[in-house]
Amino acid sequence: MADIAFLLLIFFLVATTMNVDTGLVRMLPPLAPENQKQEDVKVKERNLFLVLVSGNGSIMAGTSGNQEVIDLRLLKDRTKEFILNPMDDETLPEKTEKEFDLPDGSKWVYPVSEGIVSLQTTRDTNYQDYIKVQNELTRAFNEVRDEVSMRKFNAKFAELPEEQRDVVAKAIQVRISEAEPRVIKK
């Protein structure tokens, strides 16, 4: 009996793996049809947060005109400030009040930010640095979602029931745009 069990055990040890796949999930933008002329979508300068990652991993971020080289640790707070625009700053994104239907039937008005984060890399940027930046951006969005959920529903975003989570996800959308690849001159 023990021999058979040992045999099976060894078979499973060899034939299986244990790791669970984890990763940052993103939706890629669909490719525009080739016969259609690419139109540049006009976005107001104040609504665009540019993040550039260079070949040696240094980061330049800010709304256009106000860009500066910053440390990775500052990126999350800058992004949060950009998404929330708590002081209604003129150089940070506009907000439009939108009404959401809550699952309990009541309405909820939340100023939805118009901001878009634009992430650009050079061809010789390390994947590692890119993931670090993606991670910080995701963290910024997640923290904003957590804060809003805490204020509105008194629970963290991940702990909300599905209907409420959908509402918060709609109020704070993860808008990270990765521009068409292009050659950035050094």
Added chain:
Amino acid sequence: MAVMKKKGNKGLPPISTASLPDVIFMILFFFMVSTTMRDQELLVRYKLPEATEVQKLEKKSLVSYIHIGQPSLAMQAKFGTAPKVQLNDSYKTTKDILDFVAAERDKLNEMDRASMTICLKADGMTKMGIITDVKQELRRANALKLSYAASKSMGY
């Protein structure tokens, strides 16, 4: 006298092995539940980048993998150390991604095709040039749900 002799000869009784199958079966079931079948041989080496905001990939059957990294040690004599893209069980170029995605999509039933996920497992030191090319091909293949594989870390 006789009592003393008996005591000396006896020593420790052997450990009973009657419960051994139960113990082994328990370990066996643990492994059966907690692991998944290995489905492909890795031909590239990679060390995944680390991130804190990772999400678990649900439903393994909907996930297709693209591996990018240096060829594994056994293959380096033949292919050198330049990063390679591995699809299924062989090295491919970015041009083959279109066919690969189409083949993977055909394997799923129609309801699941929309939620097909590509898991990009790339080495941290890979240059973004290759990654961008792969992403462009994925967009062309209309496989838009992408997961950048990263291992969970505790932050700085």
